Amino acid sequence: MHHVQVKRRMGESDVAEVAELLATVALADGHRPLGEHKWLDLVHGGRTGFAGFVAREGRAGPLLGYAQLSRGHRTWGVEVVVVPEARGPDHCVTPDLLSAAVAEVGRQGGGHVHLWVAKPDDWWDDTAASCGLHRGRELLQMRRPLPFAHEDLGVTVRAFVPGEDEATWLEVNNRAFASHPEQGDWDLDTLLEREAEPWFDPDGFLLHERDGRLAAFCWTKVHEGEHRLGEIYVIGVDPDFQGLGLGRALVLAGLDHLAAAGIGTGMLYVDGDNAAAVSLYRSLGFEVDHLDRAYTGDVASTR
Numbered sequence: 001m002h003h004v005q006v007k008r009r010m011g012e013s014d015v016a017e018v019a020e021l022l023a024t025v026a027l028a029d030g031h032r033p034l035g036e037h038k039w040l041d042l043v044h045g046g047r048t049g050f051a052g053f054v055a056r057e058g059r060a061g062p063l064l065g066y067a068q069l070s071r072g073h074r075t076w077g078v079e080v081v082v083v084p085e086a087r088g089p090d091h092c093v094t095p096d097l098l099s100a101a102v103a104e105v106g107r108q109g110g111g112h113v114h115l116w117v118a119k120p121d122d123w124w125d126d127t128a129a130s131c132g133l134h135r136g137r138e139l140l141q142m143r144r145p146l147p148f149a150h151e152d153l154g155v156t157v158r159a160f161v162p163g164e165d166e167a168t169w170l171e172v173n174n175r176a177f178a179s180h181p182e183q184g185d186w187d188l189d190t191l192l193e194r195e196a197e198p199w200f201d202p203d204g205f206l207l208h209e210r211d212g213r214l215a216a217f218c219w220t221k222v223h224e225g226e227h228r229l230g231e232i233y234v235i236g237v238d239p240d241f242q243g244l245g246l247g248r249a250l251v252l253a254g255l256d257h258l259a260a261a262g263i264g265t266g267m268l269y270v271d272g273d274n275a276a277a278v279s280l281y282r283s284l285g286f287e288v289d290h291l292d293r294a295y296t297g298d299v300a301s302t303r
């Protein structure tokens with residue numbers, strides 16, 4: 001029999017226990033659970049609206065699962081991480097953690113909820129539906145081998161200069177991603193938080209200028225580990241310069257940078273319904289490795 005406990009603040013030992021669970025699950029699944037935003041929220045002690053939920057064997061046994069609720073700009077984000085042995089339609093750890101998180105949203109005034117599930121199995125549809133959540137956005141993770149031999153593109157790029165390029169980059173990013181739910185309204189704090197991350201490397205953040213303006217950029221991120229992955233982290237072309245071949249050229253510049261760093265696999269995430277980007281990546285030989293899905297729904301206040 002398992003037991004679910006809610007924690008509105010996580011102490012050092014709680015974070016260490018969750019980190020151990022995440023490492024176990026990462027090893028079993030071949031990818032890291034808990035998105036970047038949520039991990040930062042957890043290790044920085046939790047912003048307003050944060051709640052962690054731990055499920056353990058009995059009252060003091062080992063962790064079987066962890067769910068985290070984080071409040072975003074407009075929505076609540078939930079993620080559920082469960083050890084492989086306690087997953088699936090015959091186990092109730094996942095639905096119990098999820099319903100505890102959804103009930104907490106109700107207690108905190110309700111709102112729109114996004115539950116991200118990496119590589120969802122079929123049983124997730126029913127589990128999510130039992131808590132009032134239904135299929136929403138799908139994020140594809142695409143990969144291709146590196147290096148990528150290609151013709152010279154004749155497009156010059158330079159590295160981002162911290163302390164100088166922030167305002168210009170934010171303007172072009174927000175114009176390129178105007179209709180994107182998470183990437184289109186970045187402010188200086190969001191950018192500086194990323195620049196402070198240990199993986200941040202301005203040499204892998206490439207800018208292309210044309211007519212004295214920032215026209216396009218490709219920001220790469222290296223995932224260290226046994227199997228190093230080179231991510232096209234954010235790629236954008238100013239709307240005034242789209243359709244001119246810059247998207248293609250900048251992705252290739254990013255891949256060249258990653259290959260030169262000795263990385264053998266290029267990777268990126270793209271919204272399944274971003275036809276322009278998916279078609280660009282397919283034409284560059286990227287193939288879908290797996291998909292992550294959001295389940296969404298509106299939760300009523302129970303205050």
Ligand SMILES: CC(C)(COP(=O)(O)OP(=O)(O)OC[C@H]1O[C@@H](n2cnc3c(N)ncnc32)[C@H](O)[C@@H]1OP(=O)(O)O)[C@@H](O)C(=O)NCCC(=O)NCCS
Pocket residue numbers: 176177235236237238241242243244245246247248249269270271274275276277279280283
């Ligand atoms: C996606 C994006 C980077 C493409 O850049 P771009 O400079 O406009 O694209 P390119 O001119 O290099 O076109 C390259 C390929 O992209 C695809 N493509 C570009 N625009 C497209 C569109 N509107 N519809 C369908 N495919 C399109 C085509 O496959 C094209 O190849 P083709 O020229 O042989 O037809 C750009 O549209 C953009 O910044 N979009 C907003 C931000 C974004 O969605 N970024 C990707 C997030 S993962």
